[in-house]
Amino acid sequence: MATILVTGSAGFIGYHLCDLLLKAGHTVIGYDGLTDYYEVALKERRHQMLLQHECFTAHVGMLEDFDKLHTIALDARPDVIVHLAAQAGVRYSLENPRAYVDANLVGTFNVMECARELAVDHLLMASTSSVYGANEDMPFDEREKCDTQLTLYAATKKANEAMAHSYAHLWNLPTTMFRFFTVYGPWGRPDMALFKFTRGILSGEPIDVYNHGEMYRDFTYVTDLVRGIALLIDTPPERPDSKDDIPEWDSLSPVAPWRVVNIGNSDKVKLTDFVDAIEAECGVPAKRNFMEMQKGDVPATWADATLLEELTGYAPQTDVREGVRQFVAWYRDYYNV
Numbered sequence: 429m430a431t432i433l434v435t436g437s438a439g440f441i442g443y444h445l446c447d448l449l450l451k452a453g454h455t456v457i458g459y460d461g462l463t464d465y466y467e468v469a470l471k472e473r474r475h476q477m478l479l480q481h482e483c484f485t486a487h488v489g490m491l492e493d494f495d496k497l498h499t500i501a502l503d504a505r506p507d508v509i510v511h512l513a514a515q516a517g518v519r520y521s522l523e524n525p526r527a528y529v530d531a532n533l534v535g536t537f538n539v540m541e542c543a544r545e546l547a548v549d550h551l552l553m554a555s556t557s558s559v560y561g562a563n564e565d566m567p568f569d570e571r572e573k574c575d576t577q578l579t580l581y582a583a584t585k586k587a588n589e590a591m592a593h594s595y596a597h598l599w600n601l602p603t604t605m606f607r608f609f610t611v612y613g614p615w616g617r618p619d620m621a622l623f624k625f626t627r628g629i630l631s632g633e634p635i636d637v638y639n640h641g642e643m644y645r646d647f648t649y650v651t652d653l654v655r656g657i658a659l660l661i662d663t664p665p666e667r668p669d670s671k672d673d674i675p676e677w678d679s680l681s682p683v684a685p686w687r688v689v690n691i692g693n694s695d696k697v698k699l700t701d702f703v704d705a706i707e708a709e710c711g712v713p714a715k716r717n718f719m720e721m722q723k724g725d726v727p728a729t730w731a732d733a734t735l736l737e738e739l740t741g742y743a744p745q746t747d748v749r750e751g752v753r754q755f756v757a758w759y760r761d762y763y764n765v
Contacts, residue, residue: 429452429453429454429455430454430455430506430507430661431454431455431456431504431505431506431508432449432454432455432456432457432506432507432508432509432510432661433456433457433459433500433501433504433506433508433509434446434449434458434459434509434510434512435460435491435509435511435512435513435539436459436460436511436512436514436554437456437458437459437474437475437478437486437512438458438460438462438471438472438486439460439471439474439512439513439516439617440611440615440616440617440650441512441554441608441611441650441653441654442458442474442512442513443475443477443478443615444613444615444650444651444653444654445510445512445654445657445658446458446478446484447477447478447481448651448654448655448658449658450481450483450484452658453483454483455483455484456478456481456483456484456485457484457485457487457500457504457506458475458478458484458486458487459487459489459497459500459513460475460486460487460488460489460513461490461491461513461531462475462488463490465515465516465517465520465619466617466618466619467618470615470618474615485504487500490531490535491513491531491534491535491536491538491539492530492531492534492535492538494538494541497539497542498538498541498542498545501542501546502542502545502546505546506546506548507548507549507550508548508549508550508551508552508661509539509542509543509546509548509551509552510552510657510661511536511539511551511553511554512554513531513535514531514532514535514536514554514584514585515528515531515532516581516617516619517581517619518579518581518582518724518725519619519722519724520581520619521579521580521581521724522579522723522724525580528580528584529580529584532581532584532585532587532588533584533587533588533591536588536592537591539551539553540591540592540595540601543595543601544595544599544601547599547601548601549602549664550602550603550604550661550664551601551602551603551604552604552605552606552657552660552661553592553603553604553605553606554585554605554606554608555585555588555589555605555607555608555688556581556582556585556607556608557607557608557609557610557646557690557692557729557731558577558578558579558581558582558585559574559577559582559585559586559589559607560572560574560726561574561575561576561577561578561582561726562576562578563576566696566728566730567646567694567730567731567732568607568690568729568730568731568732569690569732570607570687570688570690570732570735571679574586578724578725578726579724588605589605589688592605592686593681593686596665596681596684596685596686597681597683597684597686600667600685601685602664602665602666602685602686603665603684603685603686603687604660604663604664604665604686604687604688604689605686605687605688605689606656606657606688606689606691607688607689607690607691607692607731608648608653608691608692609645609646609647609648609690609691609692609693609730609731610645610647610729611648611649611650611653612647612648612649612650612751612752612755613649613650613651613751613755614650614755614757614758614759615650615758616650616755621699621702622702622706622752622755623755623759624636625702625703625706625714626710626755626756626759627759628714628715629706629707629710629712629713629714630710630759630760630765632712632715633715634715634716634717635703635714635715635716635717636717636719637700637716637717637718637719638699638719638720638721638722638725639699639720639721639725640718640720641698641699641700641703641718642698642699642727643698643699643721643725643727643728644696644697644698644699644727644728644729644730645696645697645699645702645728645729646692646693646694646695646696646697646729646730646731647693647695647697647702647748647751648691648692648693648744649693649744649746649750649751649754651746652691652744652745652746653691653744655742655744656689656691656736656740656742656744657691659739659740659741659742660689660736660739660740663739663740664685665680665681665686665687666685667681667683667684667685668682670682675738677734677735677738678735679735687735689735689736689739690732690733690736691731691733691736691744692729692730692731692733692744693731693733693744693745693746693748694730694731694732694733694743694744695730696728696729696730702748702752705748705749705752706752706756708749709752709756710756
């Protein structure tokens, strides 16, 4: 069993990953800023549940606070670091771009410095499907060039990938970047579509449906996602002797122990069909406020998850209707609706 440092442990994905790792017998050190980007009580509740595991330790601190992060990392001496903490949200990056520079660039640099100093066995860091930006060839393939990001959020995540590649090359630090595709499920973030749609439908308030519903997303259920991450922990990349040693399907760098992996459901669902599924589960019709596309949004995302399956033998497969059912059940229970 390993000792694993997880940043963003009170977050939506971080909570689910920590829970999975703890149940598998690992020791997990959580680090989270508990920022007020969305309701702090939800984050605190996630940490409280994780603290029921005797092998979990929670620390509250900002990624930008290198001294605190460094002290905790040196004390824990993790075998693996999974870096999930970030300033999230495409739309919020239009309102408060500095938060993304501080957390996603400076904060990620601090995490990489800790990983370098400790020479961890594997550094895994979260990226996003948003890095594909204006790319139109779908499903998105990790080997494609991604140079047309449409928001600062996406740009910071693409920068993280480049930063990580340089550290992997310079310090022989095994590093896996994983790109998420519209993650959803219980304990989700209130700023995400499923949460907002469910809240609006159950309260009888209108919901904003962008691009008149002509949008497609590769919805990935959170337990599928964290299972993929957990399996990737045991698959650290190795620096190849030559580029001829890299399989055609692999995104492995020819000059570093570094790769990027999509984690998605390998399916695209129309936004209006997603709303239909929430309506059906809530048993209440939605009041749909059809709107134009928001600045920085893309009409579609769709993952090619072949590489994940080649590396781990696993492919996410939860049907969106089942995932919505699980979320609505959680929402009703948590908020007593």
